[in-house]
Amino acid sequence: MGRQPCCDKLGVKKGPWTAEEDKKLINFILTNGQCCWRAVPKLAGLRRCGKSCRLRWTNYLRPDLKRGLLTQAEEQLVIDLHARLGNRWSKIAARLPGRTDNEIKNHWNTHIKKKLLKMGIDPVTHEPLNKQLSSHDSSSPADHLPQVDNIHQVKENGVTLNWEENSTSSPAENSSGEESLLMNSICSDVYLMNSMWLDETPLMDTLWDSTPKLENENNGMGLPMWEDNCPWLLDCQDFGIHDFGFNCFSQIESNALQTTDMDRKGL
């Protein structure tokens, strides 16, 4: 027996989401939390399949998402993690709070891949291209991952830095110019370094793992307290933040309008 389609193909809308649909989905999840995705479209009044709803939520509407290009530090972290994990984008994304696997995957394919090729590094194996030509190539990216024994460690400000034996020098010595900048920015970001090397789920990822806590004593509105850590709401201007009844965010909203306006102007 073949696998059933994830949803009824008939009457299921595809393609770009409208503001109206976003609004419905957000409203639904704010009210009910993330429950059974399969049931979400029906309950939320959407003519989408559950999968599409989940994707839209996790990749675009989720509260803790960062917007905009990856920073240099994040980019370097992605490269390092890719060297260790291969194309396991969700695992990589788990180490970058506010970033989605889709976003990272896209960024990898459009930016980082090219950058590495330009630098003469194979984006798949993370080996120098010329070195690869001479050596017999083997299989999976994992085969090319640095051996644990070859990794040097140094503690800086309580953060453990690692680099490979076959590098000619430590990270600081090894890099120059842009690379040095990247390394410095990573090393100065204790949070990134911790999430990179420790096997821990970044705090931000845990914030929205489960149903939002609707019974918040502090605001008395039955709404989660998001002012501090949910800049995503600021992006809600696309469909009007007041549509959600979040008038309390007027101050934040005005800041956001400035910010997004600057973004649009490329500042």
Next chain:
DNA sequence: AAGGTCTCCAACCGCGCGCAG
């Protein structure tokens, strides 16, 4: 200005895994 090409990214598709019955 117009047409062609490239780039980027949101969204889709199909598969694998875990779980429940």
Next chain:
DNA sequence: ACTGCGCGCGGTTGGAGACCT
């Protein structure tokens, strides 16, 4: 042990906008 369901993941596609000629 088997089957079906739901979810999540990774690869791929398509369209809009940017850029080039």
